[in-house]
Amino acid sequence: MEQWLEWARGPLFKFAFAVMVLGLFRHLLLAVAGTVQALLRAGDTKIPYKVVFRTTLDWLFPVKKMNVNRPVYSVISVIFHVGLILTPIFLLPHIQLWERGLSIRWPAIPHVLADMLTLITIAATVALLIGRLGHIYARGISRIQDILLPPLLMVPFITGFLAMHPAWNPVDYNAVMLIHVLSANLIFILIPFTKLGHIILLPATQLVSEVGWHFPAESGDDVAVALKKENMPI
Amino acid sequence: MRETTPVKSPRLNEQDQVMTTKYPYYVEPYNETERPRRFLEAFSAILQHSNYGFVLDTYSKITTKCARCACNCQVFMESGELRDVPCHRTELLLRVYRRYFTLGGMVSSRLFNGFTLTDRYIDEMAENFYRCTACRRCKFGCPMGVDHGLMTHLARWILAEIGIVPKALVVAVREQLQGKTGNTSAIPVVALKDTCEFLEEELLENYNIPAKFPMDVEGAEMVFFPAVSDYLLEPDTLMGNAAVMHLTNGSWTIGTGYYDGINYGLFYSDTHLCNIVRKEAAEVKRLKAKKVLIGECGHASRSAKAFIPTFCGGKKAPPVINIMEYSHKALLDGRLKVKSGAILDRVTYHDPCNIARSKWIINQPRELLEAICKDYVDMVPGGQMNICCGGGGGTVSIDEIRKFRTGTGGHVKAEQIKATGAKYVVAPCANCKKQLREVCEDNGLHDVEIVGLHDLLLKALDLEYYGITAPEKKEEEE
Numbered sequence: 001m002e003q004w005l006e007w008a009r010g011p012l013f014k015f016a017f018a019v020m021v022l023g024l025f026r027h028l029l030l031a032v033a034g035t036v037q038a039l040l041r042a043g044d045t046k047i048p049y050k051v052v053f054r055t056t057l058d059w060l061f062p063v064k065k066m067n068v069n070r071p072v073y074s075v076i077s078v079i080f081h082v083g084l085i086l087t088p089i090f091l092l093p094h095i096q097l098w099e100r101g102l103s104i105r106w107p108a109i110p111h112v113l114a115d116m117l118t119l120i121t122i123a124a125t126v127a128l129l130i131g132r133l134g135h136i137y138a139r140g141i142s143r144i145q146d147i148l149l150p151p152l153l154m155v156p157f158i159t160g161f162l163a164m165h166p167a168w169n170p171v172d173y174n175a176v177m178l179i180h181v182l183s184a185n186l187i188f189i190l191i192p193f194t195k196l197g198h199i200i201l202l203p204a205t206q207l208v209s210e211v212g213w214h215f216p217a218e219s220g221d222d223v224a225v226a227l228k229k230e231n232m233p234i
Numbered sequence: 235m236r237e238t239t240p241v242k243s244p245r246l247n248e249q250d251q252v253m254t255t256k257y258p259y260y261v262e263p264y265n266e267t268e269r270p271r272r273f274l275e276a277f278s279a280i281l282q283h284s285n286y287g288f289v290l291d292t293y294s295k296i297t298t299k300c301a302r303c304a305c306n307c308q309v310f311m312e313s314g315e316l317r318d319v320p321c322h323r324t325e326l327l328l329r330v331y332r333r334y335f336t337l338g339g340m341v342s343s344r345l346f347n348g349f350t351l352t353d354r355y356i357d358e359m360a361e362n363f364y365r366c367t368a369c370r371r372c373k374f375g376c377p378m379g380v381d382h383g384l385m386t387h388l389a390r391w392i393l394a395e396i397g398i399v400p401k402a403l404v405v406a407v408r409e410q411l412q413g414k415t416g417n418t419s420a421i422p423v424v425a426l427k428d429t430c431e432f433l434e435e436e437l438l439e440n441y442n443i444p445a446k447f448p449m450d451v452e453g454a455e456m457v458f459f460p461a462v463s464d465y466l467l468e469p470d471t472l473m474g475n476a477a478v479m480h481l482t483n484g485s486w487t488i489g490t491g492y493y494d495g496i497n498y499g500l501f502y503s504d505t506h507l508c509n510i511v512r513k514e515a516a517e518v519k520r521l522k523a524k525k526v527l528i529g530e531c532g533h534a535s536r537s538a539k540a541f542i543p544t545f546c547g548g549k550k551a552p553p554v555i556n557i558m559e560y561s562h563k564a565l566l567d568g569r570l571k572v573k574s575g576a577i578l579d580r581v582t583y584h585d586p587c588n589i590a591r592s593k594w595i596i597n598q599p600r601e602l603l604e605a606i607c608k609d610y611v612d613m614v615p616g617g618q619m620n621i622c623c624g625g626g627g628g629t630v631s632i633d634e635i636r637k638f639r640t641g642t643g644g645h646v647k648a649e650q651i652k653a654t655g656a657k658y659v660v661a662p663c664a665n666c667k668k669q670l671r672e673v674c675e676d677n678g679l680h681d682v683e684i685v686g687l688h689d690l691l692l693k694a695l696d697l698e699y700y701g702i703t704a705p706e707k708k709e710e711e712e
Contacts, residue, residue: 027295031292031349033288033290034287035288038340041285042285042552043543043545043546043547043548044541044543044544044548045548046543055379056379059378059379061379062377065377069302069303069304069305069306070300070302070305073300077377137304137316137322138299140316140322141299141301141316141319141321141322141325143299146298175677193338195295195296195299197295197296198295198296198298198378199693202378204292204295205379205380206379207291208292208293208379209289209379209380209381209384210290211285211289212288212384213284213381213384213540214285214544215504215508215541215544216283217285217544217547218283219280219283219412219504219508220503220504220506220507220545223276223279223283223284223395223505224505225502226279227276227279227395229395233408233412234412234506
């Protein structure tokens with residue numbers, strides 16, 4: 001079991017993390033390249049960058065946006081994201097792992113806070129799933145990944161919590177840790193291939209939506225020629 | 235393919251039964267063989283020559299399907315149908331993109347026997363993308379910044395390239411681009427001149443204002459393009475326009491070479507959008523004018539403002555202003571004098587989506603109205619977050635879907651108008667005006683009058699300041 005665990009948080013983790021980083025880098029590269037190419041081709045390159053920037057910030061920190069639509073769902077979603085981002089990054093044992101491997105470290109949050117964040121995140125995930133499955137239209141437009149990803153994201157949180165609290169842990173410590181690490185690795189690998197890609201793309205989308213309206217000056221003619229319709233009556 | 239199971243809203247009655255025929259709107263006969271293949275060919279050509287590719291690519295990676303956009307859609311609010319959730323509609327197009335234009339989609343479709351584009355699926359798109367009014371309100375509800383209006387715009391273009399496009403829109407564009415009259419309402423120049431002369435006489439008779447509709451004046455500052463239907467349907471708006479121009483010494487002209495601001499290309503085809511704005515720019519150039527002046531019309535204003543620079547030379551393209559901007563500036567400059575509180579009845583303002591979403595024209599008309607109205611009230615919500623009249627995206631021209639437009643699409647607006655208790659709804663847009671009149675008629679708001687901004691301005695001009703004594707007949711009326 002211990003060898004498995006060492007493998008999972010050694011080579012497997014490196015592989016999964018690399019897949020995530022490279023995948024996200026590819027996402028970003030494609031979005032940036034696409035935007036640049038679109039701007040080079042656009043007939044009009046005047047973009048209201050200030051407005052785009054402000055809207056981007058508004059949605060990255062959606063304080064103002066929470067009461068607009070589905071307010072309860074939105075508030076829970078924000079809490080969920082806070083827990084999901086802060087807990088794994090600032091948990092002391094995680095930082096110690098980074099220190100052991102790469103000799104880098106940063107301040108950790110107290111264990112009590114980490115525990116609280118974990119429990120809140122788990123509760124928020126359950127609430128989000130209820131919000132999705134209990135809302136007739138959200139359920140109607142949900143894909144398989146929309147329903148399966150939240151529970152998967154919770155596996156490392158639940159197992160991490162159990163590992164930190166042996167008294168509550170019904171099974172072997174190493175077994176829990178193995179599930180913890182494996183599920184986290186799976187998430188890393190899935191990030192670039194699922195909607196979790198918004199981790200890197202979210203700051204770009206407002207700009208993408210704006211630039212999308214800036215068409216190439218000859219696009220209409222070129223499409224007509226490509227479809228052999230340039231001289232056809234309407 | 236996921237089935238769209240309409241979820242019945244208790245508010246809906248038999249009117250949605252109309253929508254169960256193949257398409258709710260008339261389509262001219264077209265080649266119906268191999269539609270999926272031709273759809274994909276058109277999609278592919280558009281991706282290659284335009285800028286939509288990276289947008290689709292980004293959107294297909296990030297949509298989270300949270301349904302927050304649904305709360306922003308006035309069609310969904312009323313219909314309560316799954317297919318009217320903006321994200322669901324956008325997914326129709328994204329699914330095709332993923333399957334046929336991304337590596338992952340191609341691989342997974344082979345591995346899992348996935349989605350295939352079928353005739354039925356195309357029919358579903360054809361119907362759903364014309365239930366959207368392209369008002370772009372949903373964009374403000376999307377945490378991921380997905381612009382569903384852009385997706386509707388693109389999907390309609392692809393559909394149009396295989397022949398699926400409402401007949402009402404095609405007929406208008408055909409006359410505008412290839413017809414004898416060169417405008418969507420098929421008004422010949424003779425009739426245009428006749429109408430303008432008549433309006434000049436009316437102005438003189440009723441208001442004593444010797445205003446002119448200048449024709450083909452070379453070197454004028456602005457060339458005027460109203461929605462051409464105004465010449466048939468909105469005499470008061472046009473008289474208001476001319477009166478304001480006359481009193482403020484505006485240098486403007488109507489070009490008899492081309493005088494139509496309407497641009498249905500915005501609703502279904504970038505090719506036509508491009509050709510139509512080029513006609514405007516060419517007319518400005520022919521008359522050696524400097525600016526494009528668009529009348530009271532939302533989509534005409536946006537298509538000129540946003541796409542004349544795109545298709546007619548970027549920074550070198552003539553600047554575009556809306557007539558409300560002109561009047562507002564004249565009011566601030568003190569060139570336009572109005573009688574404050576001249577309009578006694580309660581007035582409210584409807585923001586046309588195409589000029590309000592970008593925050594371009596929101597406060598100007600309100601300031602003008604507040605200057606002339608005794609009892610002005612705002613609609614809630616208004617401004618950038620206004621609710622569409624229900625006839626946006628060209629749907630207002632499709633007469634056969636009137637029940638859908640005024641019932642499902644326009645009911646929320648009707649409630650909004652009712653809540654203001656206004657007598658006059660100012661809707662500075664040819665499409666909004668037609669739609670709102672029908673909305674009021676079909677929703678029992680018979681006392682409400684839909685007018686243009688300049689209709690009211692005309693009544694509130696401070697003629698004494700300009701040394702004009704109003705004719706007696708007018709005073710008796712008041």
